[in-house]
Amino acid sequence: MEAVHAHEHGHEHHPSGIMRWVTTTNHKDIGTLYLWFSFTMFMVGGVMALIIRSELFQPGLQVVNPDFFNQMTTLHGLIMVFGAIMPAFVGFANWQIPMMSGAPDMAFPRMNNWSFWLLPPAALLLIISLFVPGGAAAAGWTLYAPLTVQLGMGMDLTIFAVHILGMSSIMGSINIITTILNLRAPGMNMMKMPLFVWTWLITAYLLIAVMPVLAGAVTMTLTDRHFGTHFFNAAGGGDPVLFQHIFWFFGHPEVYIIAIPAFGVVSQVIPAFSRKPLFGYTSMVYATSSIAILSFLVWAHHMYTVGMPVQAQLFYMYATMLIAVPTGVKVFNWVATMWKGSLTFETPMLFAIGFLFLFTMGGFSGLVLSITPVDIQLHDTYYVVAHFHYVMVAGALFSAFAGVYFWLPKWTGRMYDETLGKWHFWLTMIFFNVTFFVQHFLGLAGMPRRIPDYALQFADFNMISSIGAFGFGLSQVFFLYIVLKAIRSGEKSPERPWEGADTLEWTMLPTPAPYHSFETPPVIK
Amino acid sequence: MAGIGMLFGAAGASWAQSRYNLQPPQSPIATQIYDLHMLVLVICVIIFVGVFSFMFYAIVKHRKSVGHKAAQFHENTTVEIIWTVIPFFILIGMAYPATKTIIAMKDTSTPDMTIKATAYQWKWGYDYLNGEGEGISFFSNLATPKAQIEGSRPKGQSYLLEVDNPVVVPVGRKVRILTTANDVLHAWMVPALGVKQDAIPGFIRDTWFKAEKPGTYRGQCAELCGKDHGFMPIVVEAVEPEKYAQWVAEAKSKQGASVVDPNKQFTLAELMALGEKVFAGNCAVCHLASGKGMPPAFPALNGSKVATGPKDAHVKLVLSGKANTAMASFKQLSDADLAAVVTYERNSWGNKAGDLVQPAEVKALRK
Amino acid sequence: MECTGRGLSADFSLTAKRNDSLSAAGRHLVFCFILAVSFAISLGFALAGAWPILPFAGAEMLALYLAFQYVARHAGDYERITVEDERVVLESVDGARTVRHEFNRRWAQVVLDWARGDGHCRLALRYCGREVEFGRHLTDAEREAVAQRLRQTIRNY
Incomplete structure (x- = not known):
C-alpha cells in the first residue's frame, strides 16, 4: 500500500521522513496512512479476538478472568468497527474517489489530514484504557446503560475516543460529499459515476446523519456517570431503554456504513474480471439508496427483547424483511454480471466471489433473524455473533482484500505474487468458515454471547471455532507478508494489469498513479 | 474434533436432537418458533442453492480459459422487475405466520399464575405473586462449585446450568413471568420454553410460557450484566400439578420456619x-x-x-x-x-x- | 481552461477557471436536504428526552455549511491574462477578492521556475522588480506551455 511515486519532473520536494506523513495533504498519502492504520488496528483487534477464543477453547476459566474477558469483547468490537473496517474503506475512498471521478484531490486537503491524524490518538486512548484502574470499558461495544455507570475510568477514555473518532468521520464525510459533488470531471455526471463512488456518497451521507446521534449517546452516558443527570437512570426518571433506541438508531445505519462501500468495491471488481459491464447499474444505485433509507427505519429490531408493543414489533419486522428485496437485487445483479462473461480468477476476483457467497449467507441468517419470534429466541446468542461476522468479515473484510489486491498495482506500480494471493484467499475462506459456521449451531442450541465460560454441550463447537480463529489470524499475518513483498520486490506491473477494468484510474492514468493526478480534469465522453 | 465428523454426518435424526438446531421445543410458543425457523431456513436454502447454481455454472462454463467470449448485455428490465417482485411475495409468505406468532407471544392476559423474576448481579430472585403458591419467594444462585470452574474438580453434567433453588411450575398452566432488575440490564431466557425477556431496572416487563411436559429446562442470563454475566443460570422445573401442590406446601412451611422474631438478640x-x-x-x-x-x-x-x-x-x-x-x-x-x-x-x-x-x-x- | 490566441482587440487572452460540477442550486438543495433530515432526527430524540444530540447535530450542520460556503465562494474563481496593445493585464478572482494588475508590455518579463518548494513549477510576471504569480488552476505542463506562448506574444510587439 506504500505508494511508490513517479517523479515526473524530478523536481518534487516534500518534507522528508515522518514529517512528510504528518503534514501531507495529498489524497494518496492520506489513503495510504488510513490503510496502514486500519491494518494495524485489525491486528490489535485480532489479538483480542484470539484472547477471547483462547478462553473459549475449553469450558472452565483458564486464560483470563471474566472481567478482563468482557474488556476484550468490548475493545475487540470497538477497535474492529471504528479502528479497522471504517478507516480501511476511508482509505480506499481517499485513494480512489479523486482518481475515479477525475478530481485533482479531495475538496479540503488540510481537513483530510486532520481527519486522519485524529485516529491514532483515539486508538491510543482505547488501548491505554486497558491499563487504567478498573481496566477498559467492559459493557460490550454497544455500551448499554446502566452497566456503563458502574465502570471505571476506562469508560471515560472510551467515551472520549468515540468522540474523536466521530469527529474524524464527520470531517471525512463532509470532504467526501463535497469532493464527489463538486469536483467531478466535466461529463462525469451522476449516473456515469463508478459504483464505488456512488456507494461512498451514500455512506458519507449516512455518517453525517447518524454520527451526532452516537456523540449524543456517549455524552449522555458521560453526564450520567459524573454530572448527576438521569437520562438512562430509572431512579431519576430516565429510561435505560432510551439508550438502546439512540444507540441503534446510530448502530443500524452503521452496519450499512460498513457494508455499502464493500458493495462498491465488489461492483468494480466483478465486472473487471468478468470482462463485461456491471449488470443493472441503475438498479444498483437505487437498491443501495433504498437500503440506506430503510436502515433508518429498522433500528429497533436489535432490541425486540426489551419488550415493546405488538404493533412496534410488527412494524420493525416488516421493515426489516423489506431490506431483503434491494439486497437480493444486488446479489442477482452481481451474479448476472458474471453470467456469460469471460471469467478469470485472480485473487481480487476470488475474494469478490467469496464475498458474494458468504455475504449472501450472512444476508440469509439476517433474514432468519428478521422474523421477530425467531429473533427473540436467538437474540444475544452466538447465532447473532455468527450472523454479523458473516456480514462484517466475509462481507466488508473480504471486499477490502479484493480491493487491495485489485488496486495495489495502480497504487504501487508493482504486482503481488498471484500464487501467494490465492493461498491467502483459500486459507482465509476455509478458516473463516471453520471459525464462524459452527457458531450458528452454538446459537441455535442457546449459548449466550459475551460469556467467558459455557456449559459442556457447547464444548466441541467452541473448540473448532477457536482452532479456526487461530488459523484465520495467522492467514492475515501472511497477507501482510504478501503486501510487503509486493511493495519491496514485486514484479513491475503492466500499465493495465486487468484488461477488464475500465474506470478512469485505469484508462486515463499511468501505472503507478502519479503523485498528482487529474490536476486539470479529464473530459468524459 | 468429534464435532467435525458430526457436522458432515448430520442425518435427519440429529436435527431432532437439537445439536444443529434449536433445542427441542417444550411449549406452544417454542414449537411455533421452531416451525417458523424451519420454514425460513428451508426457503433460504432453496433460494441460496438456486442463485449460486447460476453462479457456479458461470464459473465453470463462462470462464476465459475455456474460451468463452464475454457478452455485453448490461440490463434487462423484465428480469429486474421479476427478481424484485418475487422476493416480495416470498417475504409475505414468511411474514404471515410470523405475525400470528408475535401476537400469540405478546398475549400475556389471563395467566394461571404470575411469578416475578428480579435480576441481581449475579443471581435471580423469584416471587410467586399470583395463583397457586402465592407468597413463595426465594433466591436462585449458581450451584456449580468454584472448583469445577477453575478446573481443580471434574465438571458435572449440568455445569454452569444448575442452581440451588429452581423455579418450580406446574405443567399445562399459563405462567406469566414479570421481569425487573435491581442494578443493570439482564435477560431471563429459557430456550426450550421459547422465552427471552430483558430485565430492566426500574421497569417491569412481562412474558409467558406454558410447559407441556414435566422436565427441567435450563437457560442463562442473556444480556451482558458485568463480571459474572456467564454465571447466573435459570432453571425451570415443570412438574405435574399434584407434585406442584406438594412443593408449594413444603416451600411455605420452610419459609414460615425461617421467619425470625425481629427483636431476637443473637450471639x-x-x-x-x-x-x-x-x-x-x-x-x-x-x-x-x-x-x-x-x-x-x-x-x-x-x-x-x-x-x-x-x-x-x-x-x-x-x-x-x-x-x-x-x-x-x-x-x-x-x-x-x-x-x-x-x-x-x-x-x-x-x-x-x-x-x-x-x-x-x-x-x-x-x- | 479557455484560451483565445486571436481576439478582436487582444493579441492573447487566457481564462483559467476551476472546475465545479455542482451548481449553486444543487448545493442549496443538497444542504437543505441534509439539514432537514438531521434536524428531524435530533428534534425527535430531543422530544424523547435525549436533547444532547441537538447541539452535536447543530455543530455538524455548521461545519457542513461552512464547507459548502467555502466551495460556493470559490465557485466563480478564475484567472485571466490579456495581452493587448502595450498592456498586459492580469485579473484574478479568489472568493470575494478581485485583484487586477497592469503591466507595461515592453517591460514585463515571464518567470517560470521550480522554486515553490512543493514540487510544482511557478509561473509569474515580473515588472519593476515586483512579481505577480499566475496559473493557480493550471497544471505544470500547462504552465510551461502558457509561459512559452506569453514570451512569444510579448516579444512580438
Missing part, C-alpha cells in the same frame, strides 16, 4: 455462622471468600475503612449500595441476614471491630 457466634453463609451466597463473587476483593473495581473488605469504621455507615452502605460502582443495594435480604453478614465482615479475616449488629438495628436503619 456473636450465631451471627458469624449465619453471616458466613450469607456472605458466600451474595458477596463472595466480588469480594472473594478471603475478603481480599479484586481491587480496584471490587475493593478488599479485609482492613477496609468501612468494615473497621462505624457500624451504622457499614450497614447503610450494604443497604443502599454505592452509586456509580458495582456495589448494589442488598436491601432485598432480611434484617437477620444483613445483621449477620455485616457482623461477619467486621469480625473476619484481619478485621476485629469486636461489635455485633442486631436485626433490630438494621430494621431501624431501613427507610
Whole structure:
C-alpha cells in the first residue's frame, strides 16, 4: 500500500521522513496512512479476538478472568468497527474517489489530514484504557446503560475516543460529499459515476446523519456517570431503554456504513474480471439508496427483547424483511454480471466471489433473524455473533482484500505474487468458515454471547471455532507478508494489469498513479 | 474434533436432537418458533442453492480459459422487475405466520399464575405473586462449585446450568413471568420454553410460557450484566400439578420456619455462622471468600475503612449500595441476614471491630 | 481552461477557471436536504428526552455549511491574462477578492521556475522588480506551455 511515486519532473520536494506523513495533504498519502492504520488496528483487534477464543477453547476459566474477558469483547468490537473496517474503506475512498471521478484531490486537503491524524490518538486512548484502574470499558461495544455507570475510568477514555473518532468521520464525510459533488470531471455526471463512488456518497451521507446521534449517546452516558443527570437512570426518571433506541438508531445505519462501500468495491471488481459491464447499474444505485433509507427505519429490531408493543414489533419486522428485496437485487445483479462473461480468477476476483457467497449467507441468517419470534429466541446468542461476522468479515473484510489486491498495482506500480494471493484467499475462506459456521449451531442450541465460560454441550463447537480463529489470524499475518513483498520486490506491473477494468484510474492514468493526478480534469465522453 | 465428523454426518435424526438446531421445543410458543425457523431456513436454502447454481455454472462454463467470449448485455428490465417482485411475495409468505406468532407471544392476559423474576448481579430472585403458591419467594444462585470452574474438580453434567433453588411450575398452566432488575440490564431466557425477556431496572416487563411436559429446562442470563454475566443460570422445573401442590406446601412451611422474631438478640457466634453463609451466597463473587476483593473495581473488605469504621455507615452502605460502582443495594435480604453478614465482615479475616449488629438495628436503619 | 490566441482587440487572452460540477442550486438543495433530515432526527430524540444530540447535530450542520460556503465562494474563481496593445493585464478572482494588475508590455518579463518548494513549477510576471504569480488552476505542463506562448506574444510587439 506504500505508494511508490513517479517523479515526473524530478523536481518534487516534500518534507522528508515522518514529517512528510504528518503534514501531507495529498489524497494518496492520506489513503495510504488510513490503510496502514486500519491494518494495524485489525491486528490489535485480532489479538483480542484470539484472547477471547483462547478462553473459549475449553469450558472452565483458564486464560483470563471474566472481567478482563468482557474488556476484550468490548475493545475487540470497538477497535474492529471504528479502528479497522471504517478507516480501511476511508482509505480506499481517499485513494480512489479523486482518481475515479477525475478530481485533482479531495475538496479540503488540510481537513483530510486532520481527519486522519485524529485516529491514532483515539486508538491510543482505547488501548491505554486497558491499563487504567478498573481496566477498559467492559459493557460490550454497544455500551448499554446502566452497566456503563458502574465502570471505571476506562469508560471515560472510551467515551472520549468515540468522540474523536466521530469527529474524524464527520470531517471525512463532509470532504467526501463535497469532493464527489463538486469536483467531478466535466461529463462525469451522476449516473456515469463508478459504483464505488456512488456507494461512498451514500455512506458519507449516512455518517453525517447518524454520527451526532452516537456523540449524543456517549455524552449522555458521560453526564450520567459524573454530572448527576438521569437520562438512562430509572431512579431519576430516565429510561435505560432510551439508550438502546439512540444507540441503534446510530448502530443500524452503521452496519450499512460498513457494508455499502464493500458493495462498491465488489461492483468494480466483478465486472473487471468478468470482462463485461456491471449488470443493472441503475438498479444498483437505487437498491443501495433504498437500503440506506430503510436502515433508518429498522433500528429497533436489535432490541425486540426489551419488550415493546405488538404493533412496534410488527412494524420493525416488516421493515426489516423489506431490506431483503434491494439486497437480493444486488446479489442477482452481481451474479448476472458474471453470467456469460469471460471469467478469470485472480485473487481480487476470488475474494469478490467469496464475498458474494458468504455475504449472501450472512444476508440469509439476517433474514432468519428478521422474523421477530425467531429473533427473540436467538437474540444475544452466538447465532447473532455468527450472523454479523458473516456480514462484517466475509462481507466488508473480504471486499477490502479484493480491493487491495485489485488496486495495489495502480497504487504501487508493482504486482503481488498471484500464487501467494490465492493461498491467502483459500486459507482465509476455509478458516473463516471453520471459525464462524459452527457458531450458528452454538446459537441455535442457546449459548449466550459475551460469556467467558459455557456449559459442556457447547464444548466441541467452541473448540473448532477457536482452532479456526487461530488459523484465520495467522492467514492475515501472511497477507501482510504478501503486501510487503509486493511493495519491496514485486514484479513491475503492466500499465493495465486487468484488461477488464475500465474506470478512469485505469484508462486515463499511468501505472503507478502519479503523485498528482487529474490536476486539470479529464473530459468524459 | 468429534464435532467435525458430526457436522458432515448430520442425518435427519440429529436435527431432532437439537445439536444443529434449536433445542427441542417444550411449549406452544417454542414449537411455533421452531416451525417458523424451519420454514425460513428451508426457503433460504432453496433460494441460496438456486442463485449460486447460476453462479457456479458461470464459473465453470463462462470462464476465459475455456474460451468463452464475454457478452455485453448490461440490463434487462423484465428480469429486474421479476427478481424484485418475487422476493416480495416470498417475504409475505414468511411474514404471515410470523405475525400470528408475535401476537400469540405478546398475549400475556389471563395467566394461571404470575411469578416475578428480579435480576441481581449475579443471581435471580423469584416471587410467586399470583395463583397457586402465592407468597413463595426465594433466591436462585449458581450451584456449580468454584472448583469445577477453575478446573481443580471434574465438571458435572449440568455445569454452569444448575442452581440451588429452581423455579418450580406446574405443567399445562399459563405462567406469566414479570421481569425487573435491581442494578443493570439482564435477560431471563429459557430456550426450550421459547422465552427471552430483558430485565430492566426500574421497569417491569412481562412474558409467558406454558410447559407441556414435566422436565427441567435450563437457560442463562442473556444480556451482558458485568463480571459474572456467564454465571447466573435459570432453571425451570415443570412438574405435574399434584407434585406442584406438594412443593408449594413444603416451600411455605420452610419459609414460615425461617421467619425470625425481629427483636431476637443473637450471639456473636450465631451471627458469624449465619453471616458466613450469607456472605458466600451474595458477596463472595466480588469480594472473594478471603475478603481480599479484586481491587480496584471490587475493593478488599479485609482492613477496609468501612468494615473497621462505624457500624451504622457499614450497614447503610450494604443497604443502599454505592452509586456509580458495582456495589448494589442488598436491601432485598432480611434484617437477620444483613445483621449477620455485616457482623461477619467486621469480625473476619484481619478485621476485629469486636461489635455485633442486631436485626433490630438494621430494621431501624431501613427507610 | 479557455484560451483565445486571436481576439478582436487582444493579441492573447487566457481564462483559467476551476472546475465545479455542482451548481449553486444543487448545493442549496443538497444542504437543505441534509439539514432537514438531521434536524428531524435530533428534534425527535430531543422530544424523547435525549436533547444532547441537538447541539452535536447543530455543530455538524455548521461545519457542513461552512464547507459548502467555502466551495460556493470559490465557485466563480478564475484567472485571466490579456495581452493587448502595450498592456498586459492580469485579473484574478479568489472568493470575494478581485485583484487586477497592469503591466507595461515592453517591460514585463515571464518567470517560470521550480522554486515553490512543493514540487510544482511557478509561473509569474515580473515588472519593476515586483512579481505577480499566475496559473493557480493550471497544471505544470500547462504552465510551461502558457509561459512559452506569453514570451512569444510579448516579444512580438
